[in-house]
Amino acid sequence: MRGIGKSFAGVRVLDDVQLTLHAGETHILAGENGAGKSTLIKILAGIHTGFTGEIRFNGQPVRFKNPQAAAALGIRVIHQELSLVREMSVLDNLFLGRELCRFSMLRCRVQLEQAAALLQRLGLDLDLQRAAGSYPLGLQQMIEIAKALLGDARVLILDEPTSALTDMEAEKLFAFMAALKQHGCALVYISHKMEEIYRLADRITVLRDGRWIGSERASALPRSEMIRWMVGRELTGHFPARSAPASCAPTLLRLTGFSVADPAGKRDFAVKDVSLEVRRGEIVGLAGLQGAGNSELLLGLFGAYPRAARGRVEVEGKALASGSPAGAIAAGLALVTNDRKQTGLIADHSIRWNLTLAALRRFSPAGWLRSRREKSCSMDYLKTLAIRASSPEQIVATLSGGNQQKVVLGKWLATRPRVLLLDEPTRGVDIGAKHEIYEKGVSM
Numbered sequence: 001m002r003g004i005g006k007s008f009a010g011v012r013v014l015d016d017v018q019l020t021l022h023a024g025e026t027h028i029l030a031g032e033n034g035a036g037k038s039t040l041i042k043i044l045a046g047i048h049t050g051f052t053g054e055i056r057f058n059g060q061p062v063r064f065k066n067p068q069a070a071a072a073l074g075i076r077v078i079h080q081e082l083s084l085v086r087e088m089s090v091l092d093n094l095f096l097g098r099e100l101c102r103f104s105m106l107r108c109r110v111q112l113e114q115a116a117a118l119l120q121r122l123g124l125d126l127d128l129q130r131a132a133g134s135y136p137l138g139l140q141q142m143i144e145i146a147k148a149l150l151g152d153a154r155v156l157i158l159d160e161p162t163s164a165l166t167d168m169e170a171e172k173l174f175a176f177m178a179a180l181k182q183h184g185c186a187l188v189y190i191s192h193k194m195e196e197i198y199r200l201a202d203r204i205t206v207l208r209d210g211r212w213i214g215s216e217r218a219s220a221l222p223r224s225e226m227i228r229w230m231v232g233r234e235l236t237g238h239f240p241a242r243s244a245p246a247s248c249a250p251t252l253l254r255l256t257g258f259s260v261a262d263p264a265g266k267r268d269f270a271v272k273d274v275s276l277e278v279r280r281g282e283i284v285g286l287a288g289l290q291g292a293g294n295s296e297l298l299l300g301l302f303g304a305y306p307r308a309a310r311g312r313v314e315v316e317g318k319a320l321a322s323g324s325p326a327g328a329i330a331a332g333l334a335l336v337t338n339d340r341k342q343t344g345l346i347a348d349h350s351i352r353w354n355l356t357l358a359a360l361r362r363f364s365p366a367g368w369l370r371s372r373r374e375k376s377c378s379m380d381y382l383k384t385l386a387i388r389a390s391s392p393e394q395i396v397a398t399l400s401g402g403n404q405q406k407v408v409l410g411k412w413l414a415t416r417p418r419v420l421l422l423d424e425p426t427r428g429v430d431i432g433a434k435h436e437i438y439e440k441g442v443s444m
Helices: 037-044 067-072 090-094 108-121 137-149 167-182 194-200 223-231 294-301 325-330 340-344 351-363 371-384 401-413 431-443
Strands: 002-008 011-017 026-030 052-057 060-062 075-078 155-159 186-190 203-208 211-217 251-261 269-279 309-315 333-336 419-422
Touching (some): 002 037, 026 037, 026 223, 037 155, 037 186, 075 137, 090 108, 155 167, 167 186, 167 194, 186 194, 194 223, 203 223, 211 223, 251 294, 325 333, 333 401, 340 401, 351 371, 351 401, 371 401
Parallel strands (some): 026 186, 026 203, 075 155, 155 186
Antiparallel strands (some): 052 060, 203 211, 251 269, 251 309
């Protein structure tokens, strides 16, 4: 790819970008959220067609009219945002858009055999007839990966593929990637995890603000230099310094014997008999593998499972008995979920609309929306959280993943919470944006 340029509504998002891939290599595409990485790979995958510059495949110029044309040459993409149809079965999702037919008849047995063989190679034990959306987020991500791996891939593009995976699931993916490299497949890998980058990379290309900054062998590019290429400055300290709260700090949240029945009905309880306290100014970490119940605990506490939650919850000494998100918000709780696409944002609406959605009572006394107050709040959060956008009226779906995540965080900060519940709040966020989110959390 040479001299690649792309604009949206007159805004230049890529300018004179280049990327060269070799068979049998893993090429890391690095950069902050909004650097243009996703746009570049969508051009390579035939999703964006109106661009300047040229693409050569095996030395021949190509210009894909659609994703099917790119896929026909063996270019496969695993996107950061899941594209599964949640209500359809795992099998139907795997073959969606490329069903195997003969004389207009679906070859169900052949599809089943191919899917079962692929899942076995990936070490996945899934029911192919079960709805894909009924599986946890990590397994949905593995289904998305399996979907891209069906057929012979000559170029495989992976955009944050491990953001929702456990360490064990990630290891399975890495082993499969190594096998693809042995067969001459070129891998383009996007990640904000430094450990992954330097474990997997043969070469690294960095973009910043839609421009090509440089390409180098991983062994010749120190981590500190790559970060400087990405953010344009020295970034010292991944986590901001903070002091522990005083031992006499008041307790804001107390759980006693809190349990949540398994919403999927696969077991009796997702979490059982949990007791904990959170004091003012304190950060309490919840650790556990995928499926250990961390998300269910936070969702149950927030009132998402009113019939499934049991036990006593106190906020500043007062019992929380509403059993609904509205009641939880009124009591001073806020929840940043681990899936901004499904439960964090309404992507087709504006930044302003999303930022103030959970706090409408603040902006609509007596039932009348105060537009000026709402816009002022939106502008404040655009500046405070360093959200890269043209205005509060920009549609959220047009933002990069990291900036979308900042909108989610801003939405809940706008409610002025006493207790902020965070479930994987930096999923799919670059190192610079992570630092900004951590800084905001420490300053609350």
